[in-house]
Amino acid sequence: MTLLSQTSRYALQATAYMAECEDGAHRATVGDIASALGVPRNYLSKILHQLAKRGILTSTRGPGGGFRLATPPEQIRLIEIIETVEPRPAARECLLGRPVCSDTTPCSAHDRWREVNDAMTRFLEETTLADLAIGARRDGRDDV
Amino acid sequence: MTLLSQTSRYALQATAYMAECEDGAHRATVGDIASALGVPRNYLSKILHQLAKRGILTSTRGPGGGFRLATPPEQIRLIEIIETVEPRPAARECLLGRPVCSDTTPCSAHDRWREVNDAMTRFLEETTLADLAIGARRDGRDDV
DNA sequence: GCTTAAAATCATATGACCATGATAATAGGA
DNA sequence: TCCTATTATCATGGTCATATGATTTTAAGC
Helix, strand or coil, X not given: CCCCCHHHHHHHHHHHHHHHCCCCCCEECHHHHHHHHCCCHHHXXXXXXXXXXXXXEEEECCCCCEEEXXXXXXXXXXXXXXXXXXXXXXXXXXXXXXXXXXXXXCCHHHHHHHHXXXXXXXXXXXXXXXXXXXXXXXXXXCCC | CCXXXXXXXXXXXXXXXXXXXXCCCCEECHHHHHHHHCCCHHHHHHHHHHHHHHCCEEEECCCCCEEEECCCHHHCEHHHHHHHHCCCCCCCCCCCCCCCCCCCCCCHHXXXXXXXXXXXXXXXXXXXXXXXXXXXXXXXXXXX
């Protein structure tokens, strides 16, 4: 019943943190992020490495190095981050997984379950890292 | 990203199966259910045992025994089944788990995430086993 | 009582997720 | 060239979800 794995939450937390730090351009080191968010350092390192392989982050080694967002936060959808760190199982058609309960011969729960699924999927696809910034407004109104 | 654990799905499948078999009164053996649904027998046995301890099912041993629904399917909400087989973690307020993003200082994603959470919770609380029966109609209209 | 059908329980295994600590590779700057 | 900061990688371990197979307990029917 936990909707997101711990790993996914770490990934979202870390990238949201990077989206917020405006110093330079969304750059931070593993050490910074790990201590700021209180997440295990080496584990986070591996997660960020995955995100870098996927192209969501860029990494540079050595002094002055670290990770940074490869694109502006507005262009990074949450689904991309989550799909990177956990293998995405194909969305289940019926919550029971039984074939006889399909769209053509549904139980009443079938439709309502799909609504829940769709809401989840839509959220992850429509929300970007920019939306996670504290005080961010979905519609772009930053006044008032 | 899988909304329900395998164990929860087994529990729902098995109880839905029992809700459907009208022979006598929603009774079945582990063996019947396991082979009908193709789920591991001993594992299912333990799940059904948990549901019996919780009072959702009754069990009788020996020849002619088996499991049966303790109450009519209309009175068994999906949430009760799921809570029995997996420890329910307290609903997470923020999808990032960060305290500063609360209801008072939310990011825009916060509200929309809560909507998704609420939709999920509402579904599990409002849906009963009877709703999972093939051809069941939420509003009770069985004609047309 | 004996046999048999069924749940209940016990022992064990596997893989994934979630880590921890140590080491290697890279690169900037003195 | 050496030191140091940083990512990258390696080895290892714990816990839990998900099983599998064997054994024990219960109870019905002959």
